[in-house]
Structure formats: C-alpha cells, structure tokens
Amino acid sequence: MTSTPNATGDVTPDAPTGASSETETEYHRLGEDIRDTAAPSGPIERRWDDRMFGARLVNPANRRKIKVLVVGTGLAGASAAATLGEAGYQVETFCYQDSPRRAHSIAAQGGINAAKNYRNDGDSIYRLFYDTVKGGDFRARESNVYRLAQVSVNIIDQCVAQGVPFAREYGGLLDNRSFGGVQVSRTFYARGQTGQQLLIGAYQALERQIAAGTVTMNTRHEMLELILVPDAEGVERARGIVVRDMVTGEIESHTADAVVLATGGYGNVFFLSTNAMGSNTTATWRAHKKGAYFANPCYTQIHPTCIPVSGDYQSKLTLMSESLRNDGRIWVPKNKEDAEKDPRDIAEDDRDYYLERIYPSFGNLVPRDIASRAAKYQCDDGKGVGPGGLGVYLDFADAIERLGRPAVEAKYGNLFDMYARITGEDPYERPMRIYPAVHYVMGGLWVDYDLQTNITGLFCAGEANFSDHGANRLGASALMQGLADGYFVLPNTLADYLAGSPFEKIADDHPAVLEARQAVEERLQKMLAINGTRTVDSIHKELGQIMWEYCGMERSEEGLTKAIGLIRELQNEFWTNVKVTGTNEELNQTLERAGRVADFLELGELMCIDALNRRESCGGHFRAESQTEDGEALRHDDEFAYVSAWEHPAEVGGKPILHKEPLEYEYVEMKARSYK
Amino acid sequence: MKITVNVWRQQDAESKGSMVPYVLDEVSEHMSFLEMLDVLNEQLTLEGNDPVAFDSDCREGICGTCGVVINGIPHGPEVTTTCQLHMRTFKDGDVIDIEPWRAGSFPVIKDLVVDRGAFDRIIQAGGYISAPTGSAVEANNIPVPKADADHAFEAATCISCGACVAACPNGSAMLFTAAKITHLGLLPQGQPERDSRVLGMVEQHDAEGFGGCTNIGECTAACPKGIPLDTISRLNRDLLGALSRQTIG
Numbered sequence: 001m002t003s004t005p006n007a008t009g010d011v012t013p014d015a016p017t018g019a020s021s022e023t024e025t026e027y028h029r030l031g032e033d034i035r036d037t038a039a040p041s042g043p044i045e046r047r048w049d050d051r052m053f054g055a056r057l058v059n060p061a062n063r064r065k066i067k068v069l070v071v072g073t074g075l076a077g078a079s080a081a082a083t084l085g086e087a088g089y090q091v092e093t094f095c096y097q098d099s100p101r102r103a104h105s106i107a108a109q110g111g112i113n114a115a116k117n118y119r120n121d122g123d124s125i126y127r128l129f130y131d132t133v134k135g136g137d138f139r140a141r142e143s144n145v146y147r148l149a150q151v152s153v154n155i156i157d158q159c160v161a162q163g164v165p166f167a168r169e170y171g172g173l174l175d176n177r178s179f180g181g182v183q184v185s186r187t188f189y190a191r192g193q194t195g196q197q198l199l200i201g202a203y204q205a206l207e208r209q210i211a212a213g214t215v216t217m218n219t220r221h222e223m224l225e226l227i228l229v230p231d232a233e234g235v236e237r238a239r240g241i242v243v244r245d246m247v248t249g250e251i252e253s254h255t256a257d258a259v260v261l262a263t264g265g266y267g268n269v270f271f272l273s274t275n276a277m278g279s280n281t282t283a284t285w286r287a288h289k290k291g292a293y294f295a296n297p298c299y300t301q302i303h304p305t306c307i308p309v310s311g312d313y314q315s316k317l318t319l320m321s322e323s324l325r326n327d328g329r330i331w332v333p334k335n336k337e338d339a340e341k342d343p344r345d346i347a348e349d350d351r352d353y354y355l356e357r358i359y360p361s362f363g364n365l366v367p368r369d370i371a372s373r374a375a376k377y378q379c380d381d382g383k384g385v386g387p388g389g390l391g392v393y394l395d396f397a398d399a400i401e402r403l404g405r406p407a408v409e410a411k412y413g414n415l416f417d418m419y420a421r422i423t424g425e426d427p428y429e430r431p432m433r434i435y436p437a438v439h440y441v442m443g444g445l446w447v448d449y450d451l452q453t454n455i456t457g458l459f460c461a462g463e464a465n466f467s468d469h470g471a472n473r474l475g476a477s478a479l480m481q482g483l484a485d486g487y488f489v490l491p492n493t494l495a496d497y498l499a500g501s502p503f504e505k506i507a508d509d510h511p512a513v514l515e516a517r518q519a520v521e522e523r524l525q526k527m528l529a530i531n532g533t534r535t536v537d538s539i540h541k542e543l544g545q546i547m548w549e550y551c552g553m554e555r556s557e558e559g560l561t562k563a564i565g566l567i568r569e570l571q572n573e574f575w576t577n578v579k580v581t582g583t584n585e586e587l588n589q590t591l592e593r594a595g596r597v598a599d600f601l602e603l604g605e606l607m608c609i610d611a612l613n614r615r616e617s618c619g620g621h622f623r624a625e626s627q628t629e630d631g632e633a634l635r636h637d638d639e640f641a642y643v644s645a646w647e648h649p650a651e652v653g654g655k656p657i658l659h660k661e662p663l664e665y666e667y668v669e670m671k672a673r674s675y676k
Numbered sequence: 677m678k679i680t681v682n683v684w685r686q687q688d689a690e691s692k693g694s695m696v697p698y699v700l701d702e703v704s705e706h707m708s709f710l711e712m713l714d715v716l717n718e719q720l721t722l723e724g725n726d727p728v729a730f731d732s733d734c735r736e737g738i739c740g741t742c743g744v745v746i747n748g749i750p751h752g753p754e755v756t757t758t759c760q761l762h763m764r765t766f767k768d769g770d771v772i773d774i775e776p777w778r779a780g781s782f783p784v785i786k787d788l789v790v791d792r793g794a795f796d797r798i799i800q801a802g803g804y805i806s807a808p809t810g811s812a813v814e815a816n817n818i819p820v821p822k823a824d825a826d827h828a829f830e831a832a833t834c835i836s837c838g839a840c841v842a843a844c845p846n847g848s849a850m851l852f853t854a855a856k857i858t859h860l861g862l863l864p865q866g867q868p869e870r871d872s873r874v875l876g877m878v879e880q881h882d883a884e885g886f887g888g889c890t891n892i893g894e895c896t897a898a899c900p901k902g903i904p905l906d907t908i909s910r911l912n913r914d915l916l917g918a919l920s921r922q923t924i925g
Binding site for chain 1: 714722724731737738756789800801805806809814819829835836
C-alpha cells in the first residue's frame with residue numbers, strides 16, 4: 001500500500017474483491033478519502049467565532065423538550081452534562097463508577113495549560129497553538145488545535161469561579177509552572193492533584209444540575225450498545241444506548257435526541273497502564289462496530305515518569321507527574337557495572353545525564369515520547385537500574401541543595417510520599433527509579449470540527465475522541481482538552497444539531513431498540529456459558545504482554561505481523577476457554593471485565609493493523625524501520641500526512657477499511673521536530 | 677509469606693452475611709493489599725467459586741473508590757487508602773479480617789461493596805458554587821490570600837472514600853461535610869452561598885441517617901488525606917451563624 005493522500009479530495013473507490021496491492025493488503029482495504037466538512041475556512045483566529053455564529057440555536061423554551069445522553073462523567077462528560085443542564089436541556093448521564101466524581105480524570109496530577117501569559121514570558125494563544133501542533137508531530141488538525149488554545153483561557157476563569165483551589169502566590173494571584181515540551185510557564189496546578197480539583201469543580205456543577213432536576217444521573221451503569229434508528233430520509237441517527245445496571249444486572253435501553261460519548265481512553269488494552277482498573281473501550285468500540293470510524297488507534301502515549309514494575313501480580317502502574325522533570329535530573333550509570341550499586345556511591349563523573357547531554361536546549365524537559373524512548377535505549381544498553389534492569393534514576397539532590405527541602409516538599413510532597421509508600425524507598429535520600437508506562441491514547445473515535453462522529457447525532461469528547469493532540473500529547477493538555485470540549489465546544493456545536501430536533505420519539509419496543517437489547521443479552525449469556533479454564537485477567541495480561549512487546553515504544557513490520565497472529569489466537573482462546581463465574585442478575589465484576597477484555601482483544605488487533613500501515617515514525621508511534629541515523633523518529637509527510645479513520649467491516653471476519661483524511665498545514669510549517 | 681484472610685461474604689443487600697476464611701500461600705511483601713485480593717480472586721475463580729466483590733479503580737489513592745475495614749480499622753493500620761497499603765505492613769502467618777465499611781447509611785451491595793450514594797446527595801444539597809459556564813470573570817480578578825487558598829486546598833483534598841463514616845462510632849459524616857464547607861467557605865467565590873450551603877448540607881446529612889458529631893476524632897485519625905478536625909469547628913461556626921441569621925432574617 002503506497003498511495004499518497006489525495007490532496008484534491010478526489011474519491012478513491014472502495015476496493016473490489018481481489019484488488020491490487022494499491023487498495024488492499026493482507027490486513028486492510030482502502031476506502032474513500034474523507035474530509036472534515038464541519039470545519040470553517042478563513043483566517044484561523046476567526047474560525048471558531050465563525051462556527052459559533054453560523055451554528056443554529058435552540059430557543060430556551062424548546063430545550064426542555066430535547067433529551068441528550070452523556071456517557072462518562074470525567075472532565076469532558078461532567079462539564080458537558082452540567083453545561084447542557086444549565087442551558088435547560090434534559091440530560092441523562094451514565095458512569096460505571098459509584099459516583100461521577102471518581103472518573104479517571106481525577107488521577108491527573110501535573111496541571112492544565114492555558115495561554116494566559118501571566119508570566120509575561122512571550123506566551124500567547126498562537127504560541128500554545130504552535131507548540132501543540134508541533135508537539136503533536138504534525139498529525140493534528142490546525143483548526144481544532146487553534147480553538148483549543150483559544151478557549152484555554154476561559155477554562156481557567158470558569159474553574160476559578162467554581163472554587164477550584166489552584167496554587168497561588170503570596171500576592172493572591174495564580175501561580176504557574178513550566179511543563180515538558182515547552183519553554184514558557186503556562187501550566188496552572190493544584191499541588192499534585194490538579195485532575196481531582198478540576199473534576200470536583202465539574203462534578204459539583206453536575207450535582208447542582210442533578211439537584212435542579214435538569215440532569216438525571218445513573219451510577220454503576222455501563223453502556224454496552226449504541227442504538228441507531230433511520231430517520232424519514234433513511235439517515236441512520238444515534239438515538240439511544242443500551243446499558244447494564246451493574247448492581248442488578250438489568251439491561252435497560254435509554255433513548256434521546258443525541259448521544260455524547262465521553263468515556264475516556266483505551267490504554268488498558270496493555271493491561272498494565274496508568275489508567276484506572278475500570279477504564280475501558282467498550283462504549284467507543286461498540287459505537288465503532290455500529291459504524292463510527294476509529295481514528296489513529298496506534299497513537300499511544302508512553303509516559304516517562306512512572307514507578308517501575310515490581311512483580312507479575314502487578315495490577316496497574318503508577319504515574320508520577322512529569323512536573324518532576326522540572327527539578328529532577330534523569331541519569332543512568334555510565335558503566336554497566338555500576339547499575340547494581342547504591343546510586344549515592346556513584347561519583348558525579350560516572351553518571352550520564354543523558355537527556356541533558358543529547359538535548360542541551362530542552363534537557364530533562366523534552367517531550368514524553370523522546371524521554372520514554374531514551375530511557376528504553378539506556379535500559380536496552382544494560383544501564384538500567386532496579387528490578388530487571390528496567391529503570392532510570394530521577395534525582396532531586398541538586399534541587400534540594402538549590403531550593404531547600406521545604407520548597408521541594410511544598411512542590412512535590414505528595415508525589416514523594418506516594419513513591420515512598422509504593423517502593424519502600426525515601427526519595428529525599430535516594431534518587432527515585434522511574435520507567436515508562438502507557439498513559440494516554442491520542443487515538444479515538446473520529447470526529448469532525450463539531451465533535452460529531454460520522455454517525456449522525458453521535459458526538460464524542462475528551463480522550464475518547466482523536467481530535468486535538470495529533471500523534472503525541474503535550475503535558476497538561478489532556479485536562480485542557482477535556483474541559484474545552486465539555487464546557488465550551490460541545491454546548492455550541494450540539495445545539496446546532498439539536499436545532500433540527502426534537503426528532504420522532506423512539507418507543508421502547510421499537511425494533512432497533514429490541515435488536516440492540518437482544519444483542520447485549522446474547523453476548524452476556526454467551527460469555528457466561530463458556531465455562532472454560534482461563535480467567536479473564538490471565539487473558540487480559542497475555543494481551544497486554546503482546547501489545548507492550550510489539551505495539552509499545554517501538555514497532556516493526558515483523559513484530560506487528562506476529563502480534564496480529566497472536567491476538568487472533570487469543571481472541572479464539574477467549575471465546576472458547578474463558579471462565580466467567582456467577583450470573584448476569586447480580587453484581588458480577590468478572591462478567592464486567594470479560595466484556596471489556598473481549599472488546600480490547602478486537603481493538604488491539606486494529607491498533608496493530610494501524611501501526612503496520614503507518615510506515616513512518618511520528619509522536620507516540622515509532623517504527624523501527626523509520627528513523628534517522630541518530631535514531632530519531634523520521635516522519636514521511638509525503639505519504640502519511642493524514643488521519644487514519646478506520647471503518648469496521650460489515651461482514652464477519654472482513655478486513656477493516658481505511659479512510660484517509662488528508663492533513664494540511666497553512667500556518668505552521670511542517671518540519672522535523674528538534675529538541676536538541 | 678503465608679496469609680489467612682477472613683472476608684465478609686454477603687450475596688446481596690437482603691442476604692445475611694458471614695466471615696469466610698481463605699488461605700494464601702505465596703504473598704509477596706511488595707504486593708499492594710488489593711493485589712493480594714486479586715490473587716485470591718484468581719484462585720477462587722479457578723476453583724469455580726465466586727470471587728470476592730470489592731471496589732477499586734485508580735489504585736493510586738486519589739479516586740476514593742476503594743475502602744475496606746482491615747482488622748477493625750478503615751483502610752487498615754497505615755494512614756492511607758486501601759489501594760496504597762502494601763503487604764510489607766504484614767508478616768508471615770498473619771490472620772487479617774476484611775469487612776466492608778460499617779455504617780447504616782452505607783448499605784452493603786455485595787461482599788465488600790457498599791452504596792455511598794448519600795455523599796453525592798449531600799453535595800447536591802449545596803456543596804458547590806453556582807457559576808454557570810460562561811459567567812466567569814477573568815481569573816486574576818479574584819485574588820485569594822495564599823493562606824486561605826492553601827487551607828481551602830487542604831480541605832478540598834477529601835476523596836469521598838467514606839473512611840470517616842466507617843471509623844465514627846456514631847456513623848457520622850461530619851468530616852466529609854465539613855471538608856466541603858471549609859473548602860468553599862474560605863474562598864471569596866464561596867461567600868454568597870455560605871449560609872444556604874451549610875444549612876442544606878447539614879440537613880441532608882441528617883436526612884441520610886448519618887449520626888451526629890460528638891468530637892471523638894476517629895474520623896480524622898482514619899482519613900487517608902488527613903482532613904483536620906478543625907474543619908468541623910468551622911462547620912459548626914458557619915451553621916450557628918447561618919441559623920441565627922435565618923432566625924433574625
């Protein structure tokens with residue numbers, strides 16, 4: 001497959017059977033190119049204003065007749081649901097947790113970016129836009145990123161008004177810090193728990209709407225299917241979802257005028273990741289199987305500053321905010337023989353501060369993908385420290401000497417405590433050990449500028465969509481995107497769609513509803529009936545090992561091909577030999593996990609197919625075959641400057657269909673990233 | 677090391693529960709407490725038995741989902757969340773009792789899983805600042821003295837796990853409620869609703885069946901985030917003020 005993206009937007013026909021290698025490979029078929037038709041043109045700084053002005057409005061009196069379902073209550077979901085409730089729509093929300101306040105946004109530590117330029121250090125909306133496009137390795141859309149930078153300033157105002165306790169200076173004004181990948185201080189933070197504080201702000205706004213009666217909340221409910229109903233013109237529209245009440249096992253259908261998925265990322269396809277145990281792809285994957293395109297599934301962010309693995313019982317990995325890289329210095333022993341030594345006994349001259357050496361201008365603050373891969377290479381080279389030689393040092397000795405221990409404690413105290421609790425080592429006395437871990441996925445459901453998927457009436461926000469980070473996300477930008485989507489983008493773009501509603505009411509016994517419910521029930525019963533010999537977790541762990549080995553920090557044609565074969569065998573193993581105890585009609589955590597793992601097994605295969613197709617290195621996707629002489633990532637803009645939007649094949653066992661959305665850069669010149 | 681756990685098993689809210697012993701032969705000191713339960717559940721599943729239901733999510737001590745009573749103490753012998761407790765705290769041959777949060781307002785759903793929906797309803801009764809999206813002023817127009825901001829932050833670190841309720845002999849949720857009153861009441865943005873907030877939240881707290889506070893302090897001792905007891909003094913002061921203004925008004 002060597003065709004280039006079609007810059008004129010001409011149609012490439014769907015491959016017929018037995019097509020040439022131009023349009024079909026062993027693993028996929030090539031479909032028509034697609035375009036983001038919702039994106040306005042004109043000067044970039046005017047596009048969002050133009051879109052808002054062009055969007056249709058819904059009369060306040062009509063809003064209460066319109067119903068919207070919001071799945072997921074993290075930053076994107078809670079902020080969208082609260083804002084839509086404030087506007088007067090009927091909103092119904094769902095989360096698998098026991099409270100909306102527990103969504104995994106809560107675990108974000110470091111901060112949230114905003115182009116306030118409070119430091120007077122040359123920051124601006126344009127610079128945040130530029131940094132994000134560059135940081136995303138030229139695989140994000142300029143229009144989306146510019147809008148993100150624009151609304152970033154409103155987010156901080158909104159959060160402060162809600163009472164989010166950001167860090168402040170003695171004068172009472174907001175404090176900032178710098179973060180990986182940029183040279184300005186634009187990150188707002190609340191000690192090491194910015195995510196929790198922002199989520200509590202959104203959660204409180206949501207609870208206020210629940211009390212006001214505009215939002216109905218369903219906790220411990222998991223979405224298992226999307227309901228599509230054709231309208232009078234025959235256009236399939238998203239009109240509802242099927243959920244399982246996780247306490248009673250009851251299968252419920254909910255219908256509405258529009259559906260918003262804000263269900264987070266799929267990093268748990270690797271089993272070990274920094275995601276919460278329950279984070280999953282089921283909602284987005286079910287939507288994908290109903291026709292929604294899945295974009296750039298292979299773009300995975302591996303976070304450089306996690307606590308290394310200690311044993312095979314490990315259930316998850318713990319991230320420590322990369323803000324630690326502001327003051328900590330990363331090093332390994334120059335000599336392999338020193339890897340086992342107490343680090344304090346290794347002389348200064350025998351240490352290799354490899355990031356400072358290789359990247360003198362950014363040093364320890366290079367983007368996450370570069371920092372992660374550099375650590376892997378040091379460990380591959382035998383210089384890794386700690387159990388299994390899978391770790392590098394993050395040293396605060398200089399910072400403690402320069403700033404004093406109280407200042408370091410004030411900035412990073414809770415992270416140091418967390419490290420000490422997990423490892424049993426005191427980081428004030430001895431350098432931390434860190435190793436990369438899967439942390440975030442840039443891929444997700446394909447959406448247009450309005451955050452609408454290719455399924456009419458299905459919207460997707462936050463980490464669950466693919467839209468703003470390209471091939472790599474900058475630090476402190478996930479919180480920014482989640483809240484931008486939820487507070488400011490969706491409420492405007494969704495209104496444009498809802499202006500055409502209310503649509504025909506869907507009865508509970510509508511054939512499309514019954515069919516979706518039946519599919520869910522059959523699938524649950526099928527899993528319960530297998531009664532094999534493998535536990536759900538053992539299969540999930542095996543999938544995770546395959547993904548980490550072949551679709552992790554470094555990918556190759558040989559490895560990915562092998563991985564696809566192994567995953568297919570494992571899918572078969574799951575559907576013939578998994579053991580799910582208990583019944584559906586009870587709280588059954590094994591059944592919950594089984595359904596999620598079944599979807600991860602299919603998603604994992606698509607990630608490998610996507611990674612195999614993208615024969616270039618960019619951002620969080622590093623192909624061994626595509627690197628410079630010094631081992632740096634090498635993009636191929638002539639061939640791969642496009643979004644890969646994957647369509648699920650209609651026939652069972654068919655090949656996924658690749659639609660390319662060409663990316664064009666009018667404002668930021670595409671050039672090789674250099675952090676040297 | 678070899679560990680015996682006595683686990684509370686209860687099929688559902690209506691069923692009667694009991695403590696059931698299980699033996700784990702190979703527990704590593706580096707395992708987290710919940711990873712030890714994962715290992716138990718793998719063992720139970722392979723034997724064809726129903727695994728122990730317990731809640732957990734982030735497993736890094738911030739989401740507040742996990743929480744069991746370990747040897748009579750919420751979250752166990754160290755001041756942290758259950759997910760951050762490690763088996764190095766225990767020794768070979770130990771017998772560990774594991775029970776759900778014990779409080780009438782947190783009914784058991786199954787085994788170690790309880791319903792903490794009452795906390796969300798207390799927040800609904802006033803635990804917020806009304807700031808509809810779009811209405812905010814420029815952030816630095818609201819300076820907050822650093823000391824107030826720091827104290828507000830300290831109270832805002834509450835993760836709503838419910839250990840305070842489980843620890844309290846009265847089954848009171850005053851520490852949880854007071855943390856929110858303190859967080860929002862210390863900020864200039866929180867002033868307009870300060871009276872209605874404390875009146876609404878305390879009323880809901882009582883309606884949920886949580887007990888009253890008698891200054892025992894077990895709550896703050898069990899709190900994994902160290903929410904201080906003086907937040908309850910602040911709640912009482914705000915409540916008294918609000919009630920008197922309500923009477924006069």
